[in-house]
Amino acid sequence: MSLKKSLIHAVVDINHEASKYESSIVLITGSRVIDVKSMLGLSHSILNSEEYKLEIYGSDEEAAKQAMRKLFAENGLVVTIN
Secondary structure: OOHHHHHHHHHHHHHHHHOOOOOEEEEEEOOEEEEOOOHHHHHHHHHOOOOEEEEEEOOOHHHHHHHHHHHHHHOOOOEEEO
């Protein structure tokens, strides 16, 4: 499987998982701030960056942080979470 195809699968998995939470989940890459629940924005950011920072706030933020940390790691993506 090519790297680009793997990243596309990562985008789908991350977006799908993020949609399960009420918390705000925002991806910061460079000067871009993207709602992880937005497939288009997430796709562009994941495919064009190598370092990621997530900011997660809300009623279920701890569960969301754990899920995002796990998914990014499973897909070989380095992430920092607030």
